[in-house]
Amino acid sequence: MxxxxxxxxxxxxxxxxxxxxxxxxxxxxxxxxxxxxxxxxxxxxxxxxxxxxxxxxxxxxxxxxxxxxxxxxxxxxxxxxxxxxxxxxxxxxxxxxxxxxxxxxxxxxxxxxxxxxxAKNIIIFGIAEKTDVSIDEQIEQDRLFILQIIEQLNLPVQPNELNVHRIGRRNLVNLRPRPIRITLKSESDAHMIVRKFQNLRNIDLYKNISMNYDKTPKQIAYYKSVKQELTDRISRGEANLKIKYINGTPKIVTLN
Structure with missing residues (x-):
């Protein structure tokens, strides 16, 4: 149709x-x-x-x-x-x-x-730095000082198993010593040295020296935020607080 x-x-x-x-x-x-x-x-x-x-x-x-x-x-x-x-x-x-x-x-x-x-690094603060020696001489002196610490701690770390150098540029005017970064053979060696170094803090030669793990910028920023939180909480009247590392992470804990 x-x-x-x-x-x-x-x-x-x-x-x-x-x-x-x-x-x-x-x-x-x-x-x-x-x-x-x-x-x-x-x-x-x-x-x-x-x-x-x-x-x-x-x-x-x-x-x-x-x-x-x-x-x-x-x-x-x-x-x-x-x-x-x-x-x-x-x-x-x-x-x-x-x-x-x-x-x-x-x-x-x-x-x-x-x-x-x-993870295999350690940062050491407070070791004197001379301005009247060459860079190579300073490195060797730092190396000998670190080996002395390791010997005092009676640790099985060999001289050829660590690398030592100062962090930052050398400043002949500023007498404040630069921190030293030590690179070891293993992460376990780094942990062992940091833990046992506390036993030497009562010796005059080491009382102004401190050690810490080599942290990333993010880890440093996070620790600063935790430290600021601790300061704020203490200022508000909270007591018996401290920062404690739990599984490698800084946390605020209450002391018993």
Whole structure:
């Protein structure tokens, strides 16, 4: 059965597109109702878009029926744009989260690697530094002094198993000695020296010398924040508090 256009009575064919009224189901050539091919294709591509002929719209006085095809099209376009905008925002947030997570993972990996690299190091403070000797002579004197400490502690660390150097640039004006970084053969050697050195603190030669592990900048910053928290809590009247390392992490504990 041939479908005819209500206005011109011409046949509706694939090459002569037409709009079908959603109310009376009658067809109208798009050229007869003033819709060009481009707008027709847009309307057809949008799901849920309905169209009513002038006669059906005039018979139905409801707001929905009174909306012209352009109004319906605009409403659907706005809804589609809003959905697309929400999708874009979601994708952008997911992308930001991805980059943030990846950046955090890289930072953690770098920190772990840096801590592992420093695990065999010890930092020594307070060993006198001479200004009237060469750098090589100072290094050798520092090395001999460290070996003397190791011998006093009766530890099985060989001279060829440690590397000694001062941290920072040498300043002939500033008499404050630079700290010394010692790199040992193993992490266990570093822990053993730091722990046992406390036994020498009552000897005059070593009373102004202190040792600590080689910490990363993040570890130092975290310790400072814990120390500040301790100071704040004590100033508020809390007592019997101290910083204690638990599994390698400084924490504030209450003394019994």
């Amino acid at each position: 041939t479908v005819l256009c209500k206005i011109c009575n011409g046949a509706v064919t694939p090459t002569v597109p037409a709009m079908k009224c959603s109310s009376c189901a009658i067809y109208f050539h798009i050229k007869c109702i003033g819709i060009d091919k481009a707008h027709f294709d847009i309307i057809k591509s949008l799901n849920g878009v309905s169209w009513k002929c002038d006669n059906c719209r005039s018979l139905n006085n409801t707001t929905e029926a009174g909306q012209c095809n352009c109004c319906k099209l605009l409403l659907n376009l706005v809804e589609t744009i809003n959905k697309l905008s929400e999708t874009v925002n979601t994708l952008q947030q997911q992308l930001l989260n991805f980059h943030s997570d990846r950046s955090n993972e890289e930072t953690i990996i770098q920190e772990v690697n840096e801590r592992h690299k420093r």
